[in-house]
Amino acid sequence: MPIHSVYTLSKDDAEARSWHSFFRRHGYSELSNLIIERVYWLEGNIEVEKLLPLLANPLYQQTSSRTQLKPEMGPVVEIAYRPAVTDPETPSILAGARALGEDGLEFARLSKRYQFVGLEEAGARKIAARFLYNKIVERVREPNETPTTLRPSGKPDPVTSIALALLNDEQLMALSRQHSWYAPLAQMRAIQGHERSRGRVLTDAEIEIVAQTWSDHCYHTTWKSLGLLRRLTKATERIHHPLVVSVFKDNAGGIEFYDDWVVTIKGETHNFPSSIAPFGGVATKHGGVIRDTLGFGKGAYPIGGTTIMGTMDPRMAEDAVPPGALHPQLVVTESIRATAYYTNPMGIPMMHPIYRQHPGYAKCLALGHSVGLIPKKHALKDAPQPGDVALLIGGETGRDGIHGATVSSTGMTGETLERESAAVQIGHPITERRFTSAIPVLREADCIRSITDLGAGGISCAAGEMGAETGVALNLDAVPLKDQGLTAWEILLSESQERMLLAVPPEKLDQAQEILDCYEVGHCVLGHFTDTKRLEAVWRGGKVVNLEMSFLWEACPIEPLEEVEPRRQPKLLDIPEPRSQEEWGGAFRRVLSHYHGCDQSSAGSRFDTTVQGRTAVGPYGGRNHQMPTNIAVSAPLHGKPYGVITTIAMNPFYGEIDPAQMARLMMVEAITKAVVAGADFREMALCDNFYTPKVRPGVAWDLSRMVETIADFSVAIGVPFISGKDSSSGTLDCGDRKIEVPLTLAVATLGRIPNVKKIVTKEFKRAGNKLLLVGGCDASYLAGTVYADSYGQRGARLYDPGPTKSIMRLWDALHQLHNAGKYVSGSAIAEGGVGLRLFEAAYGSGLGADIDLVRMEAGFGKILPRRELKGRGKIDDAHRAKLRSDGLVFGEFIGSVILEVPSDFKIESFPRGVSCTPLGEVITEPILKLRGAETILWQDSISALTQSWNKTFQEVVE
């Protein structure tokens, strides 16, 4: 078929201008202009003229059949997707062309031509490689290319049998690596044993399915070996919480909401793909976790999400980046672009955009949550029945993402970046958006018996799981393909995004297909559920898979893991206490400009926070809508006052000091954030996401202690974990050294509240009001704080919020006060301590605060009984004997809160047994003021402080 090209040039190109100034800021001052020309490649017998209204708007775009760039102006670099990857726009161009009556268009592709005016060819290519394309999925299109077709094409390899019976251990392992199964020896032996006992050589498709099913990513072998999954589910069972509807077993966890609705939560990490190809990895992180919501019960509707990225410091020098890792600035900027690219078109409000850094995140943390809503009567799946149709819906199946499950279960090396390129997927949000609209309609029409998403392991995993109890027979020839070169195992394993698998009662099939047609969702009958208890598949006339479900689901050998307590060598902090106005100013600027404390709204404002019309409190609030709120409150039932509240706690610094204590603190922090806003901790559930290095004895020990801690603590406070996910592959192997992620646990809360209008937010409300610090406070603990990190130090012992009972008493007291309307603003202390919270509350209100450190210190003596000071063994951090005033201001007293109360509030009226100490008062003047015994230690205007606060992140991303 002939291939036509249409070159378009925009008269007003904001993207080109934006890149131009970006490059100039990043050292390319000789770049005098940047021009972007977009090219459409169109294959088919067509009249190009007819398509022009579709391809360009003549008001600002000029089209031509030849390039409009003048070669003498500067070098041109043309970027396009690799031939095996379909452009996201291709289906839309085809649909538009058909509407215009041009049926001859067979395929379409796009490319972008960047002309760098003022640069040499080499410089242009260097910029392009660094910033403009990802070589895993895109490439530079050379000027003289003349492809014969635009379609991804190829012939599939035949299915082969792979005999294992005669192989020795070494050969088994070599095979496991060669095929990217990454199956450990015990698993390879189990598969070998199966072959021997059945007397039948397995096909490549069968071994692929087994390796994928048994991968750590899908089977959680590490966690199972350590008994951790059981530990957490037992804890939740023991709590027997009346609101809990569904825990751990389904794609998400759910609690009862109001009016016979259920709200759900799920968190997923997508660390490996996001590390090697951040744009594709992060986009599909969102796509994947949203599908977990859609795959909950009989199909929940996503009403909110998060994005949490942990990278190395994005400001690090280029030559300090370890081999095998991308520059963290690229990871962050690409991840922001990807989150906007995926979640905005999905129409799902962003609840918590959070960016964190730690030198251990060479293999980055890419976590996302999805919150969902579903009628209670549809919250539990039915079991597929023999005879039910296995209906595959959504996008076509391609070569993308093959071996994602097995590769992501292993560590990452410098070579992974090149070798496992196929494991990276491209997301097409429009495809997912289509079935997001259709699924509730299918559900309400009783077309769904069961539903699950296709993620890691693709069809293999989804069909294997759904048919585990019955059996399922698949016809792989029915699967619509993007790439005709896919062989059977690739079709089974492909992790092409935006697909779901449904079990549809046979009598409902016609109706289901009609609904899907109306919503323009692709679908195919993949097969049907059977009573054979086998996973079967046919392809091109032959049976290529015939596995017993019992082998697949029960025969995976779980090897014992050794646990050895790691020896930490804590270093005491050595931080000079500020003595002068100037030093205090410096201390504040350190915290406000710290990556974890600074204004991250230049990322957050790129994500839609109000779509769906459910947002009562979004991630930013206050007078100018730019103050971080640290909570998200949604009113999911339009017109009803009921609210869903979510909060997040995640801290990579604490994990380095004491992983178990960190785990407890994360629970306390997340819950306290919700409680101070007005939620009752008794109407709340939790979601855990672990990210840990590849397991070795020391890591296994820590991981076990973390899980024990959160399991026990959740039982003690009666707040259950209902959903979670673990990733134990946070190790980058750089050849001569290994970089391990810090032990990471992100805790998310999901709570319900009767009235969103009663939510109390952080910003100050009125000058003259009193400020109180409620809860514990210990000025000698600065370990793990943002303040300490700003000195490049970590410290030795984390702050302890005290016994469980006193924490619960505080939560109850806060809830009582809230219900009685006793406080008008409030915030939970976390990173950056009291100091950061005061700044934010002032920034969000246009008011200021006058803080009396002497009264705070006096209160401190009272609230921390002597026995606690003495009873904790050795004094570890520096300056233990003396109260540090910077410790009061920047200590991270997790579990404590700042409250703003009316001036006539009697501190004596505070609920008994809860510590409360006066901090100072809200003042009209927008300044922060710290008072010492006789003098003002320091004061500065909020506007001057804002300068420090809002630069850090902006400089990273803009």
Add this chain to the structure above:
Amino acid sequence: MRQAVTAILYAPGTNCHEETGAAIELAGGKSEVVLLHDLMEGRRGLGDYQAAVIPGGFSYGDHLGAGRIYGTLLVAKLRQQLVKFLEAKKPLLGICNGFQVLAEAGILPGRSPGKRGLALLENQSARFEDRKIRLVVSAEKTLWTESLQGEVLAMPTAHGEGRPLFCETSSAQSPRVAFRFADGAGNPTTRYPENPNGAPGSVAGITDATGMVLGLMPHPERASLPAHYSQDGLKLFLNLVQWLRRS
């Protein structure tokens, strides 16, 4: 008498149809989500409805340009129905992506399907802008802003392409601006981020010659319900419902 029904047109990628329906309902009106697919297949007709809203979203993934595919389909497949709807002077509202669709289809500013007189270009910042902004209502007469002239309304914006470029040749008939981005004092502003997309003349929304068709980038439906931080957007839907009751 049968209550007037407002069609909320859904195409793949539309994602603000439910809350738009909720806002109309709170205003006392009745609405129905109508699939573009059903209109194109002839299962539904625009003529069955007394008003229509094209809500926000990323129709067809914003591919080739925001609103481009949707606009192309409207003109290529539904031109007759559309012309009838316009001639009958029925209220038509395009919010955000809906405004982009109306522009791509040529319905705004010129009521001329297939002839584009306005493009909504990428924001000056070259990024998606999620902001809570103020709008000042102009003196132009439209049913949507009746009795709101001069008022400052608070509502969210969330878009990547909202910077209007009007066709130079149509300058004789300058566009009828219905809303302008405003600063804290309520004055039209070109300052970022109060004017989040860099719109020249602070233009945030326009109406057609009849005042029946309105397109705006901000989202009134997200500032309508009691749970929202502002209910200013509801005023537009109240005007719609009142007008439908009157006529």
